Amino acid sequence: MKLFKKTLLILLAVCLLFIAFLVFNTLTLKSKQLSFDAIEQIDVDPLSKTNFSNAIKIKTISPENAADFDSLAFDNFNVFLQETYPFVDSLLEEKTFNSYSHLYKWEGSDKSLKPALFIAHLDVVPVAEENLPNWKHAPFGGEIVNDTIWGRGTIDDKIGVVGLMESVELLLKSNYTPKRTIYLGFGHDEEIGGANGATFIAQYLKEQGVSLEFVMDEGGTISQGLVPGIDKDVALIGTAEKGFVTVELSVALEGGHSSQPDKETNIDVLANAIVKLKNNPFPAKIPEVVGKMLEYLGSEFPFTTRMVAANQKLLGFLFIAVSESSPQGNANVRTTTAPTIFNSGVKENVLPPVANASVNFRILPGESSTSVLERVKETVNDERIKIEIGGNFGTEPSKISGTETMGFEAIQKTILEVFPGTIVSPYLVIGGTDSRHYGDITEDIYRFGSVKLHKQNIKSFHGINEALPVSEFENAIRFYHQLIRNVSE
Template identity: 40%
Template structure:
């Protein structure tokens, strides 16, 4: 009897041991070992001077405005003049094109002009500083004050640092008589903050007409962040390799109104409310696969528990789903989100309205389309007799996903690690929109990344008060762009 029990126990232990072994082997195969990156000497730059150049652009109040007639064009002229003054070599060596208003294109012809060129993007416009929070700025939003190693003002992060950082890098390389092999193009839009329709959209069409296909594209986007991904302590460089689509739907209940003293069983408001609740409680189904590349990219910097869970979804899918859904930020990565944003109806407390409506905003994850989301919404609301129509002017599909296995990404990944040290590099889905979406058809390698280690509080200052960047952070951006230009502009991408 005892023998049998021992044999059974041993059998259970063996099975259990094999299971643990399988989990560990799969976990190791999931993330692998992060290969060592060769150290390089970083280019030396004059950080104070670079910061001055950035501050000079902050003082140009290049505000975007949905009412195009109200845009202060003189501020954009002033910005262009400032750039000419501060980057004399760049303006002497690169061909400048002012396109459709105040968009800026610079061409730096490579020694191998038949090779696919590289594109560096940024935008010139900034959002206004909210008048109600003006007194909360430590230094006024357009002062470009440099105090104790910090540059203050609107645009220091979003995104004049990206624009000036690239120009500073080009100027620095020209000082060293650097000659790129591939042609380098800089394209700086005038209206990203209001949709880019008169900016990068037109420039992308302009490049398309010339038959240009870019070997790689970089625009603003993710940054190096610490503590933003639940459970991950290491700094992670989040490189946006796709962005979500955009769709707003109007949901309308139309029927009989009347006097509130004799209400029907279901009113128009009740019907609409039911519809909204149904949409909220039945979000578009999530797909765990959408977040896997991010954790895979983090390699052994991701916590063991997560790596094991992702490597063994057959066992841990439920656990992971619970973890991810607990955080709205993470949950938005794995699904098309549903957000009721406007509700309208009723005028008087004793009158039943005959028509009420709501707008629900969806951010489309790749794999879902405008058509499939509309179909899903109509399916959910099928028995409620609600009208569903597209609201707003700019529905857009999710962008294609750029490869994280391409030589272009490999070079980007290496540059990030060489300049910023021991950070994990991971792809992620941009939850908001950037101008880079207009280049989906112009390059297979479109990446969205601001090369700086964003500190706590800094991220919240974007589109808010007290936007600032440290002189050191900005110097790092310039070094990164010098490094990336040299890496990407080589004709051969085989090391």
């Protein structure tokens, strides 16, 4: 009995020590947030919003079907850039790629500094015909109603193109010369993969022997009320993005008549494979980027979440469990599996001779399309099924960009100067951006735009009623204006 009591006491002491250790880590968790004084807001030309509105009116749609490409609209956008920004047009060196993508070079005074490249895309996704009645204002009307600019591209991503052009025009007008060379790169086909735009710009820079200090693209936003446990605005800077691969599965056992089916038909075999894939998701973990995010947000979380952030190795499983419960969270902690196409059969009384399916995977950094394919083969483990990489598009996960770099710190500083009180954090971009094409010419790619994203507008880009308050548009100009100065002085 005595021994039992002693063991119990020892156990209790160990438990208490363990808890004390966790609490100690939590209380001593250092904040990664920096403090900078807010700067005086620059005046934005009232004409700027008219320029933005004009840009929205030009239907630079990247269509699903290449035959629907409207070259006239893209010609008009070329004219828009030239005529609206005479200082950029006359003072910066411009190169056009495949008629509609542009690279501007603003030569810096100090050649020893590596250039920085700011990219955005001037194309937009189409507006579904059946959704038109749900738009409160025409998607290509560029209307400004109650201090809000309406239309496709206001968030994704004409704000990037126009915001950058406005800020550079403003700097040029005031005779500003950067020390660091600044490039602006605008792709015209980001929404369909960037094969004719960003790919060419990146290739050209590579051929010129350019090595960039960093690339700045769209991706992260200022998130409002979307990070659980944090009330303040959180600026999320994408420091890595997931890869994309589609795996095609097909099975072609002998068909036959549906009155005498074999034990297993093509549809049975394929359906079973899909079930196996769904029942065996990729293992969950806290990827390096997400771990970094927890470090940056840790001190801002309420106590219990902070405790997890401060003890990632020991309590990370709790973070994973909570993340897995929502689709967005789940995408943060694993390579996701999504069957997107399932085809077989044409007649109700005929066993189809073939069945095929496509499964789309979004790959965590550290894994690859090859490792995904291997795992799919292992999981399905059925020689009757042909399994190969397919689809029209694929990309490997990006490298992970640093947070202790000139680029990241300049972006962090600028956010605090222009949006005081904002929390800043790196994060993992789940979707894809044009920036992936630049991986060969820079170590660091940051994906961030100063748009505020919240529950009301999160589905609007690529969806209906995409719109942006004029004040946010003007702040985007202020943000780029200050960022260019911060990186080039």
